[in-house]
Amino acid sequence: MKKHNFNAGPSILPSEVFAQAAEAMVNYQDSGLSLLEISHRSKEFEAVIAEAEALVRELLGLTDDFAVLFLSGGASSQFFMAPMNLLNEGETAGYLDTGSWSSKAIKEAKLFGKVEVLASSKAENYAYIPSQVEVPGHLKYLHLTSNNTIFGTQYHWWPAASVPLVADMSSDIFSRPVDVSRFGLIYAGAQKNMGPAGVTLVILRKDLAGKAQRPLPAMLDYQVHIENGSMYNTPPVYAIYLSMLTLRWIKEQGGLKAMDKRNREKARLFYHELDHNPLFKGNVIAPEDRSLMNATFLPLRPELEKPFLDQCKAAGIEGLKGHRSVGGFRASMYNAMPVESVQVLVEVMKDFARANG
Amino acid sequence: MKKHNFNAGPSILPSEVFAQAAEAMVNYQDSGLSLLEISHRSKEFEAVIAEAEALVRELLGLTDDFAVLFLSGGASSQFFMAPMNLLNEGETAGYLDTGSWSSKAIKEAKLFGKVEVLASSKAENYAYIPSQVEVPGHLKYLHLTSNNTIFGTQYHWWPAASVPLVADMSSDIFSRPVDVSRFGLIYAGAQKNMGPAGVTLVILRKDLAGKAQRPLPAMLDYQVHIENGSMYNTPPVYAIYLSMLTLRWIKEQGGLKAMDKRNREKARLFYHELDHNPLFKGNVIAPEDRSLMNATFLPLRPELEKPFLDQCKAAGIEGLKGHRSVGGFRASMYNAMPVESVQVLVEVMKDFARANG
Known part of the structure; x- marks a missing residue:
């Protein structure tokens, strides 16, 4: 019987992508080897990650002001990496609370700086997106969750703000055009529209990286990942490959x-x-x-x-x-x-x- | 032409594993769906991660005193997670410096507590393993890298110590029997003997978790991962599946x-x-x-x-x-x-x- 896959995530990906990925699993480009058993520093994988980055840039219309990173740890790791890198002690960030993921992001941010929750729909079990938000100019950034997978709401506008927006776009990135110039940081676990679970896309305005005053472990420092082209350590090779195939498919579809x-x-x-x-x-x-x-x-x-x-x-x-x-x-x-x-x-x-x- | 794959990592995995993984990519257990497009909380994936954990336990002979976690971020993330969780401010850990990975682990540990490097072979470009190490009893743990992928050395004995050993076994776990009772923590990026890049095995003596005095983001807290059975967030589903298949293969081989x-x-x-x-x-x-x-x-x-x-x-x-x-x-x-x-x-x-x- 034909299946109709309404899973919330991990979720449906194009069947063409699965077919190509299955072939790469046993014999990548007729090399006689699986893509999984060659070095991430091989010319074969370097080509994969370069194409993935180029497709992200092309699809979203990114300028060179932005870095594109493929990390691991899911959006849940960005909940703390974002403030750890962008919010120094004593500084304040604004957060919009529109669901479970927002509130987890808020909780983590409080470990690193001051947090002002500018609006919340929690009292109504997150059944709407708060409108008419006043965004003070002293904030370091304003964080929001663009689509709330659990509650079924989505931002169809961006708040007016003089500070950079930071967005968790895990569940709607690449589903629609976005005016990226409004954002300082966009992050997304891949496992909805971009690829399989196991890789996280981070799009960061380069001038925001490397400004943390606290000491950071290398793997938690955006600047380290920028300098190493997402290969400070062995990246999640296959998840990046599947993402590249999915991005190619999006491009081919228009x-x-x-x-x-x-x-x-x-x-x-x-x-x-x-x-x-x-x-x-x-x-x-x-x-x-x-x-x-x-x-x-x-x-x-x-x-x-x-x-x-x-x-x-x-x-x-x-x-x-x-x-x-x-x-x-x-x-x-x-x-x-x-x-x-x-x-x-x-x-x-x-x-x-x-x-x- | 038949290939002979001597890659250091990502590296050779059993061809049977690739064949099964390719099938699961397009049609998992005749469900009509890829394993990659179903929920990580589905009974299908719950069975995969449960079998992976059971195989780790059986192959290494782990008692219930140990937790088995499947995390992401590679061994490079364990370089800081280990001291972040196990070493409170003012406490001291011992490290053995036998290569690039050891020295990265040492660098990260210094962000969290005091570090005593008890022995190093750096002066000889890491061409041997320092023997006769005196391990003071005041240390919180003693960290070592069991196999040094870059320099070609390996521990064939464990240092006498009254404190728990912590080991990066990324490149030799599951390659030989290990007396796990000597260890408080063992971690390993999967991409040598256990599976593909994208998942990290963490084996932790449960009594060592949850003792950190510093506030920890949820994703960096071993205790959170123990309580959530490695599913605090969406885990790297496919890398865990491939690891399970590889562990099955190891068991079948004896x-x-x-x-x-x-x-x-x-x-x-x-x-x-x-x-x-x-x-x-x-x-x-x-x-x-x-x-x-x-x-x-x-x-x-x-x-x-x-x-x-x-x-x-x-x-x-x-x-x-x-x-x-x-x-x-x-x-x-x-x-x-x-x-x-x-x-x-x-x-x-x-x-x-x-x-x-």
């Missing part, structure tokens, strides 16, 4: 504008059904804050949850169960998900309403 | 005693030729300290270097060029390397001596 168009079409299809189906309701209370990546929704009657998931499963739909913080359902519709899969989900919702309405 | 026997046979073959060939000399000055994993050797006349590498290449031998810190050649002979590949290298050395002697 780049971020094409991704945005396709993602909007899927979201329109899904949310249209959600707004008209009598058995479900959206979790997000402000429709303008709905995520194009992760649609969170609930059954109007709790007893409908299990039969709906069963019906989804029978249609080949995987990974629709909601996160425990929200309950209900979550449909993750990342770049690689075809429109067809959303159509299948919408049909199941319609059928389910006819049978149980 | 475990660490079988690995040790095979590795000794390869080393005996190679070093016998090295000691009898008139054109090469070993880099390690104390034969009893020679590594079973990485044999470093030099041409007696510098002009022989290039023609020898050319002749190796013609025989399908890959990755034999030495590290720039030593020069010459390095034959890495990890678990997965068949005896046959060492025989091919030995034949090339003999042929080369006949032609150029």
Whole structure:
């Protein structure tokens, strides 16, 4: 049976990418060796990481003012690396609290400097994005989570600020064009739109690196990684290779504008059904804050949850169960998900309403 | 042409492992999905990480006193995580300096506490392992690098010490039996004998975790990873899967005693030729300290270097060029390397001596 993969992450990647990666696993470019058993300093892997960086730059339109790094440790490690590198003792950073990941980032930042939480939607279980944020000019940076995978909200605008924005874009990077000039630092765990779990993309304005006054271990110092081209130590070779293949695929599909168009079409299809189906309701209370990546929704009657998931499963739909913080359902519709899969989900919702309405 | 892969790392893994991993990349256990596109909290991946942990425990004979973690960031991140977690301010740790990796570990430890370097072979370009080390009882731990990939030396004994040993075993873990009861902490980047680059094994005596007095970011706190079964954040799924497959392979081959026997046979073959060939000399000055994993050797006349590498290449031998810190050649002979590949290298050395002697 054809599967429709709505997993929130690790999540769907293009099948072409998996096919190429499987070949590279046993025989890379007809070398007789796996890409996994050659040196990361070989000309073969140097070409892979160079192409990955070039694709990041091209897709996002990055100028040379930005460094592009491929690190490990996930976005969770950037929660502390960002303040460790950018926020000296006594300095203040602003944070916007829009979900679990934001609040983890806030907790880590407090270990290194002062933190002002400028806005929070926590009291409403993060069901909207706080608007009209005043950003004081004395802040070192303003941190936000661009898309909230768990709660199904997404920033569709950037706060006006005279200070650099720092964003965790783990779950929506490369899903739409971004005005990168507004940002000092963008980081993203790869495992949604960029590649597999195991590599973290860091895009940093170079002038912000190397300014930490505290002593930093080499692996936690952005400047060290910049100077070593992400190869201070052995990088996660295969995760970078798969990311490069995925970025190539995004480019071949028409780049971020094409991704945005396709993602909007899927979201329109899904949310249209959600707004008209009598058995479900959206979790997000402000429709303008709905995520194009992760649609969170609930059954109007709790007893409908299990039969709906069963019906989804029978249609080949995987990974629709909601996160425990929200309950209900979550449909993750990342770049690689075809429109067809959303159509299948919408049909199941319609059928389910006819049978149980 | 059949390849003989002497790369120092990333390096040879069993071809059966690559074949299985390639299949899991496109269709994991006939699910219709790649292992890379499902949740790390799925029952499928939970089974993978549980089996990986069980294999680590079985192969090394670990008691429940030890935690087994699969982290990211490489051994280079353990250089600072170890002292950050185990060494409070004002406390002292002992370090043995036997190569580049040891000296990086020493540098990072100095950021967190006092460091006593009890012995160093640096003055001789690390061409031996210092013996007869006195280990004071006031130390918090004694750190060593069990195998020095770059310089070709290896500990074949453990220093007498009343304090826990902490070891970077990146390049020889699972290559031989180890009396784990001597150690408080063992860490290893996977990319030699255990799996691909992208995951780091940490084996920690549980009573040593959670004792740090300094505030730690969650991702840098061993206790957090123990409490979350290595899943505080999304782990490097695929690198863990490949490690599990490799550990399975080691077990099927007969475990660490079988690995040790095979590795000794390869080393005996190679070093016998090295000691009898008139054109090469070993880099390690104390034969009893020679590594079973990485044999470093030099041409007696510098002009022989290039023609020898050319002749190796013609025989399908890959990755034999030495590290720039030593020069010459390095034959890495990890678990997965068949005896046959060492025989091919030995034949090339003999042929080369006949032609150029």
